[in-house]
Amino acid sequence: MISSSFKPVNEIVTLEPSFLPNDPTLSNYETVDRRIPLLQVFQNSVIVTTVGSTIKVLLAITTAYALVFIRVPGANIIFLGILVALMVPPEVSMLPNFMTIEALGGRDTLWGIILPGLGTAFGTFLLRQHFKSLPKELFEAADLDGAGHFRKLFQIAVPVSMPAIATVTLVTVVNEWNSFLWPLIITDTRETMTLPVALNQLRSVEDDVASYGILMAGAVLVIVPMLIIFACLQRYIVAGLTQGAVK
Known part of the structure; x- marks a missing residue:
């Protein structure tokens, strides 16, 4: 993908393709x-994410x-409801969310995407399972x-739970950045x-075979920021997902 984003059309649509571009060019990125409005949509993605x-x-x-850590009546029932929410496909809530956000005036706004x-x-x-494994002492x-509770949360629970929190953060950031269906529905401009x-x-504009380099350049711009974040946080993933699994 990265290599093709720097290739001219004649190096992509060819019977003798090469892995690296023979005549590198930035024309695909200039076309994108x-x-x-690259700067605007990139800024929108950064804000939303x-x-x-x-x-x-x-x-x-x-x-x-x-x-x-707080004695909440029906805490197990609440947690069961959270588990049920994990099983519901997000597409099921698209229509009620759209009707609600439109009624609130959030259509075609960034907060309408976020809310x-x-x-x-x-x-x-994940964090509940991790917090349950922390020493009660x-x-x-x-x-x-x-x-x-405020001090216990931010001075004890959070500092000793950074691998788990980093894992949740990474998964959340990637999902927010890559979110497509809901922003597509709620935005018009x-x-x-x-x-x-x-x-x-x-992609809808570039329909001919000569557009592959342009599409690859666009894909690089979407993926590279997440690769950088993943590279910075990946060492926490295994530790964060396995903490609390065994005593």
């Missing part, structure tokens, strides 16, 4: 920039903490020092489109 991921991770942390997906059942489930000592939606629009 001309066809779609940053705001949405931050709120989702914060809600997952606080919800998981409440289910484990319906702020809850994260996966993150809550840590929190008993904090109680003796007079610490409230290029000013509010995210990168995956703009790339799809680029």
